[in-house]
Amino acid sequence: MLKAIIDNIKGLYSLLVGLSITGRFLLSPRQTVHYPRKVIEPENMASYRGPLELVPGDPDPAQSRCISCQMCVRACPGHCLTVTKGASGKSPEVWLYDFTLCCLCAACVESCPTGAIRFSHKVYLVADSREALHLDLLGQLKSSAKQTS
Amino acid sequence: MDRLNFINPFGVRYQPDMVSGDFYTKNFAKGAAENTIILNLGPQHPSTHGVLRVIVELDGEYVIRAEPVLGYLHRMHDKMGEVKTPWQFLPNMGRVDYLHPIAWNWAHVGAVEMLAGISVPERAEYLRVISCELNRISSHLVWWGAFVMDLGGVTPILYAFEEREKINDILQIVTGSRLTMSYFRFGGVCADADDRFLKLIEQFIPYLRKRLKMYKALVTDNVILRRRLENVGPMGLDICQRYGATGPILRAAGLAKDTRRDIPYGVYSKFAFPIPSGPTDDCYGRYLVRLREIETSLLIIEQAISSLPDGPIVIPKAPKPTFKLPAGESYFAVEGARGQVAVHLVSDGGKTPYRVKLRAPGFSNLSLFAEAARGTLLADAIAILGSLDLVIPEVDR
Numbered sequence: 001m002l003k004a005i006i007d008n009i010k011g012l013y014s015l016l017v018g019l020s021i022t023g024r025f026l027l028s029p030r031q032t033v034h035y036p037r038k039v040i041e042p043e044n045m046a047s048y049r050g051p052l053e054l055v056p057g058d059p060d061p062a063q064s065r066c067i068s069c070q071m072c073v074r075a076c077p078g079h080c081l082t083v084t085k086g087a088s089g090k091s092p093e094v095w096l097y098d099f100t101l102c103c104l105c106a107a108c109v110e111s112c113p114t115g116a117i118r119f120s121h122k123v124y125l126v127a128d129s130r131e132a133l134h135l136d137l138l139g140q141l142k143s144s145a146k147q148t149s
Numbered sequence: 150m151d152r153l154n155f156i157n158p159f160g161v162r163y164q165p166d167m168v169s170g171d172f173y174t175k176n177f178a179k180g181a182a183e184n185t186i187i188l189n190l191g192p193q194h195p196s197t198h199g200v201l202r203v204i205v206e207l208d209g210e211y212v213i214r215a216e217p218v219l220g221y222l223h224r225m226h227d228k229m230g231e232v233k234t235p236w237q238f239l240p241n242m243g244r245v246d247y248l249h250p251i252a253w254n255w256a257h258v259g260a261v262e263m264l265a266g267i268s269v270p271e272r273a274e275y276l277r278v279i280s281c282e283l284n285r286i287s288s289h290l291v292w293w294g295a296f297v298m299d300l301g302g303v304t305p306i307l308y309a310f311e312e313r314e315k316i317n318d319i320l321q322i323v324t325g326s327r328l329t330m331s332y333f334r335f336g337g338v339c340a341d342a343d344d345r346f347l348k349l350i351e352q353f354i355p356y357l358r359k360r361l362k363m364y365k366a367l368v369t370d371n372v373i374l375r376r377r378l379e380n381v382g383p384m385g386l387d388i389c390q391r392y393g394a395t396g397p398i399l400r401a402a403g404l405a406k407d408t409r410r411d412i413p414y415g416v417y418s419k420f421a422f423p424i425p426s427g428p429t430d431d432c433y434g435r436y437l438v439r440l441r442e443i444e445t446s447l448l449i450i451e452q453a454i455s456s457l458p459d460g461p462i463v464i465p466k467a468p469k470p471t472f473k474l475p476a477g478e479s480y481f482a483v484e485g486a487r488g489q490v491a492v493h494l495v496s497d498g499g500k501t502p503y504r505v506k507l508r509a510p511g512f513s514n515l516s517l518f519a520e521a522a523r524g525t526l527l528a529d530a531i532a533i534l535g536s537l538d539l540v541i542p543e544v545d546r
């Protein structure tokens with residue numbers, strides 16, 4: 001009997017402790033990042049794997065380093081990539097990437113002998129259709145090279 | 150053949166309900182007895198943690214029969230292993246159990262390394278331990294939040310996610326993702342730990358210890374939680390062993406069995422850590438075991454960080470995505486957050502493995518539910534379900 005009373009008093013006390021903790025956290029600052037007013041700091045973004053992009057070539061940033069060896073195409077578990085060799089030389093003519101199928105596994109990046117592909121950090125990418133995620137990476141590379149020059 | 154009017158050689162006529170309908174509908178096809186009702190919990194009920202369906206027959210508030218129904222999240226991972234090269238199957242491992250993907254990484258990579266006779270550099274072994282234990286903590290944190298939410302306390306999961314996001318920040322540095330991580334490679338890991346990684350872990354360990362004290366004051370000692378969990382859903386050693394339960398459920402039943410200790414893999418044999426077991430085999434006991442396991446993981450991480458050796462993180466000439474397995478068979482088991490995770494590989498030397506079998510602890514653990522829930526209150530059955538720490542994608546694979 002006495003034990004039950006003590007137990008109940010202890011129980012009530014535990015509720016008060018819990019309430020005080022909740023109260024304390026009510027007054028603590030917000031932990032989440034309130035997008036779009038705030039964005040995640042770039043330090044945290046550096047390792048984030050976004051959709052693939054081609055590494056700009058050296059010296060011509062509009063030229064890809066790709067030699068159309070098809071290693072990435074064969075390695076990819078999701079069959080996301082299409083690389084077609086150009087008529088002249090080894091550089092590709094078409095470099096298509098289907099982001100809807102990609103699981104961001106890095107098989108392509110790790111198997112590329114020339115280091116021509118990397119992950120971008122586009123975390124805020126939004127698309128309103130499936131087709132919008134079928135990306136032409138060679139075209140992207142050319143337009144971004146034009147923008148920077 | 151007319152299946153509905155089929156009469157077998159013994160002259161027994163098949164009843165239509167024996168021919169049509171799946172096992173579960175047949176099992177419950179008798180319908181409710183007098184004064185009882187049959188209720189579907191799930192597949193979309195929030196307290197069933199994903200798409201688990203449980204059919205229960207209720208007498209008032211008491212559960213007479215309960216039957217989990219699987220298959221709503223079946224994605225054929227075992228089969229996919231047979232049509233992909235072992236490397237291409239790696240990203241699947243992050244998706245079998247999204248709460249503790251790194252344990253599955255380890256099981257698959259370990260099975261391949263065992264079969265192909267690949268050794269792993271020392272530094273990679275340490276990084277594997279660190280990432281796996283961090284991931285175990287984050288898995289237990291989600292379980293903790295979700296379990297308390299099942300019982301009606303919504304705030305704790307928000308605290309748990311605060312910690313989990315910190316772990317995700319840390320693991321993202323090396324794995325590149327926050328949920329379906331694929332960090333291990335045959336013969337090592339894919340990225341090295343940088344200073345920021347180590348610094349964040351060093352800050353995180355004391356932080357989490359402080360938070361665990363807060364968890365204890367806020368939830369563990371809370372009288373409502375204790376009354377909801379104490380003496381509810383006891384699962385003794387006998388039932389655990391009959392159904393092949395592993396992990397915290399088995400340890401709460403009093404048996405200190407842990408793959409990290411029993412079949413040491415990686416560099417676990419170099420660390421000193423206790424295996425929490427007991428004190429009681431009810432829901433509260435399982436709750437306590439998991440919280441103590443978080444502390445154990447912190448201990449292991451601390452030791453691994455302080456003795457992290459320098460060196461390469463992957464062997465030279467590591468297998469490429471087109472790598473072929475030699476013919477043979479291997480079985481590799483690791484300790485996941487929910488119990489023993491294992492991969493059984495059979496290869497005939499071809500491009501893809503001949504057979505891949507994934508051993509998911511959640512499947513065995515769920516099997517206990519039907520027996521443990523019989524005769525309990527419906528609210529207690531939910532507590533039992535939560536205390537099993539189910540991840541349905543892993544149960545269904």
Ligand code: SF4
Nearest residue numbers: 076102103105106108
């Ligand atoms: S990241 Fe993986 S899935 Fe995506 S394109 Fe590369 S290989 Fe294919």
Ligand code: SF4
Nearest residue numbers: 066067069070072112
């Ligand atoms: S592996 Fe690299 S070089 Fe070869 S086709 Fe792919 S991107 Fe081009």
